[in-house]
Amino acid sequence: MPLARLAMTISARSALEIAERIGDKHPMIAKLNGRLDETGEDWAIVDVQGVGYLVHCSARTLAALGNVGEACTVHTDLQVSENDMRLLGFAMSAERDWFRLLTQVQGVGSKVGLAILSALSTGELRDACAAGDAASVARANGVGPKLAGRIVNELKDKAGALPGGTASSGGVASAPKGGASADAVSALENLGFKPAVAAQAVARAVEELGEAAGEGDLIRVALKKAAG
Numbered sequence: 186m187p188l189a190r191l192a193m194t195i196s197a198r199s200a201l202e203i204a205e206r207i208g209d210k211h212p213m214i215a216k217l218n219g220r221l222d223e224t225g226e227d228w229a230i231v232d233v234q235g236v237g238y239l240v241h242c243s244a245r246t247l248a249a250l251g252n253v254g255e256a257c258t259v260h261t262d263l264q265v266s267e268n269d270m271r272l273l274g275f276a277m278s279a280e281r282d283w284f285r286l287l288t289q290v291q292g293v294g295s296k297v298g299l300a301i302l303s304a305l306s307t308g309e310l311r312d313a314c315a316a317g318d319a320a321s322v323a324r325a326n327g328v329g330p331k332l333a334g335r336i337v338n339e340l341k342d343k344a345g346a347l348p349g350g351t352a353s354s355g356g357v358a359s360a361p362k363g364g365a366s367a368d369a370v371s372a373l374e375n376l377g378f379k380p381a382v383a384a385q386a387v388a389r390a391v392e393e394l395g396e397a398a399g400e401g402d403l404i405r406v407a408l409k410k411a412a413g
Contacts, residue, residue: 214238214272217259221250227299229274231259240274241295244303249276249375264295271295277375279307290339292332301325301336306371314340366391369403378411386411 217240219233224247230237240259242250250257259274260281273295275281280302287298304325305313313321314337323333366387373383390406391398 214261214263217261217274219257221253221255221257223253224250229259231257231274238272240272241299242274242276243280243299245306246274246276246280246302273299275302277307279374283307283310286340286343287336290336292335297325297327297332300327306367308367308371308374312367313337314343317341365398365400365403366396368400369407372400372404373407373411376408382411383407 217231217233217238219231219238222230222232222237224230227244227247228239228241229247229250230239232238240261242259246259250259259276260278261275262273262281262284264271264273273281273284275284284295284298284302287293287301288295293301301310301322305321309321312318317337319330319333319337322328322336323330328336369387369390370383373386378386386407387403389410390403393406394402
């Protein structure tokens, strides 16, 4: 039975018991493939074979979903509490991974997690955590300096295990942080290139074009290097 109908026939407490029995390794809904039916400030409705799923999204995910009426894919995370059952949507699985990590930090609920992912790309967030840059995290709505400091302190050692950053290890070249180069890395990741490949390609593009090169030129050259 689709979740939209299931939610009407069981209580939130029952849904919580079901979710707990299934466990985090077997989410009830992990991904939606359908048509973008409607969007709002922080939500979208995805029509999957006639069933509309309401998903709460970051601003970056909403921008990536495309236009109403177009086909879209949304990676999801189902959150169930005593009084609510909410589906969170993400354009990339990496964004979902970061959301799950963020919401493990005390004081970061789903609203704050999405606000952080609206303000920072996964690459920027990874770099901020790795560098202990609380000021960058504090750019998000609803995140004060104290909470931002807690986030980077708790996630600093975990950041390297998640995708999205511009830095890489093991002797692989890395792209400079911030500005056009970081945006170029994010663009290549969105096109399906692995973070390390994207970072190395953009770093080589910066070496060829110079640090003053624009985002468009960096992406054009980096694409050739990543594909070749």
